[in-house]
Amino acid sequence: MGTLLTMQPLPLLLLLLQPFPFQFLMLRKYLDLSPSQEEAFQDYLAELYTTGPTKPPTKESFQKDVIIDFERPLSDFNYCCGEILMKNVHTRLHCRKEHFFLGVEYKELQKLCKQRFVACKNGVKRCHRSLKLIEGVYCNLTDGVMMPDCRYQSFYKKGYVLITCRWQDDIRQMIPAHVNDILETHYQQ
Known part of the structure; x- marks a missing residue:
């Protein structure tokens, strides 16, 4: 008399396989994608299911x-939940613990990469600080682990933005890489 594992190994193996990537492969043949869209889709799938660094x-x-x-009004208490889903913000389908949305032009942030270093919120001098006040929303994860179950608390902030920058080889430019914090100012106008 054998166990289920020795009697039915193939069905058990198929149960253990994740069917999610196969659904995408089946869906692809029904989509009418241009070659550039197909390439972008392939890159997206590779990023989702790779085991190396992001x-x-x-x-x-x-x-x-x-x-x-x-x-949308930035003071909306549900801003982060909706915007993160709409913009598809995640790390390999895992919820991000915190995230920032900024209401500023990209070129303004890119100019910050040429500013001198200031201390980040952890104290390490690797951030660049904005010279002007910038409006944004801070999103703090309150519930969930995987998309789309992520729930966030939204905080409207107006202050000086701290960002980190990195070099992007293909365009040969310093680019903003991460929003570290928004330093709120508390003064009367």
């Missing part, structure tokens, strides 16, 4: 994930 941020990914327009 790709460093690019100019395009930073703009997509961080820069916002003012179509």
